[in-house]
Amino acid sequence: xxxxxxxxxxxxxxxxxxxxxxxxxxxxxxxxxxxxxxxxxxxxxxxxxxxxxxxxxxxxxxxxxxxxxxxxxxxxxxxxxxxxxxxxxxxxxxxxxxxxxxxxxxxxxxxxxxxxxxxxxxxxxxxxxxxxxxxxxxxxxxxxxxxxxxxxxxxxxxxxxxxxxxxxxxxxxxxxxxxxxxxxxxxxxxxxxxxxxxxxx
Numbered sequence: 049x050x051x052x053x054x055x056x057x058x059x060x061x062x063x064x065x066x067x068x069x070x071x072x073x074x075x076x077x078x079x080x081x082x083x084x085x086x087x088x089x090x091x092x093x094x095x096x097x098x099x100x101x102x103x104x105x106x107x108x109x110x111x112x113x114x115x116x117x118x119x120x121x122x123x124x125x126x127x128x129x130x131x132x133x134x135x136x137x138x139x140x141x142x143x144x145x146x147x148x149x150x151x152x153x154x155x156x157x158x159x160x161x162x163x164x165x166x167x168x169x170x171x172x173x174x175x176x177x178x179x180x181x182x183x184x185x186x187x188x189x190x191x192x193x194x195x196x197x198x199x200x201x202x203x204x205x206x207x208x209x210x211x212x213x214x215x216x217x218x219x220x221x222x223x224x225x226x227x228x229x230x231x232x233x234x235x236x237x238x239x240x241x242x243x244x245x246x247x248x249x
Contacts, residue, residue, distance in 0.1 A: 066104045068094040070118070073111040078162055081171045082112055109173035112166075116176075119163055120183060126152045142194035146207075147241045149191075150214045154221055154234040161222040161230075168219050184211050195246075203246040210241055 072094035076085045087108055091101050105111050130152035131145050139145060157164045166172075167180070188211045195202045217237045224230040 062104070065094075065096055065100050069096055069101055069104060070111065070115060072096075073108070074115055074163060074166070077112065077115075077166055081169070082108070082166070082173065083171050112173050112176070113179075115163070116167055116179075119160065119167070122160070123153055123156045126156045140198065142191075142198045142200055143206075143244075143246050144242065145194055146191045146210060147238050150210060150241065151234060151238045153214060154217055154237070155231070157218045158221050158227060158230045158234065164218065164222045168222060184215060187211060201247070206244060206246050209244065213237060213241060 069090065072090045073085075075093055076089045080089070085108060087098060087101060090108065090111065091098050094101075101111075105114065127149040130148050134145055134148045139148070167176075188207045191207050191210065192202045192204075214237075217234060221230040221234050224233065
């Protein structure tokens with residue numbers, strides 16, 4: 049008989065501690081960088097104990113990856129909501145929907161630029177760059193699904209161009225101090241992407 053895994057229950061106090069540790073880690077990583085950050089600094093800022101940190105995480109690399117996963121989830125929610133709103137307005141072009149999602153992603157980078165800088169600084173745990181590349185491939189795959197759902201040819205070259213452009217644009221918008229300037233640049237990038245025509249088969 050197959051064993052059924054019971055869901056792990058997290059107490060309200062445990063959830064609050066986990067949240068405090070993540071907020072503290074974000075602050076410490078942004079202040080001194082991931083490499084120089086210490087677990088002791090994180091728990092001190094969180095007002096927690098070292099034991100509580102290791103109850104929720106395996107160490108500072110795990111904290112970093114948890115921050116990234118939560119950020120990516122928020123970004124995914126933003127892009128899904130942007131696409132849903134566009135569909136509700138009657139938009140059905142997979143090319144335009146892809147670029148609408150791309151603009152929403154850049155907006156998330158702008159709104160959370162201090163957090164985003166953590167992941168584009170190059171100061172990260174071993175193997176993190178490979179994880180980011182995998183996330184980029186997954187995003188490209190989701191874009192390909194938009195075309196397949198619309199029964200249109202998948203232009204792999206265009207998908208690669210869009211994915212690479214958004215990744216590079218993210219590094220640019222998070223380093224622009226003026227928010228209007230950052231948003232104007234994001235708009236310009238997406239405008240150029242909209243001018244590209246998908247290859248027909």
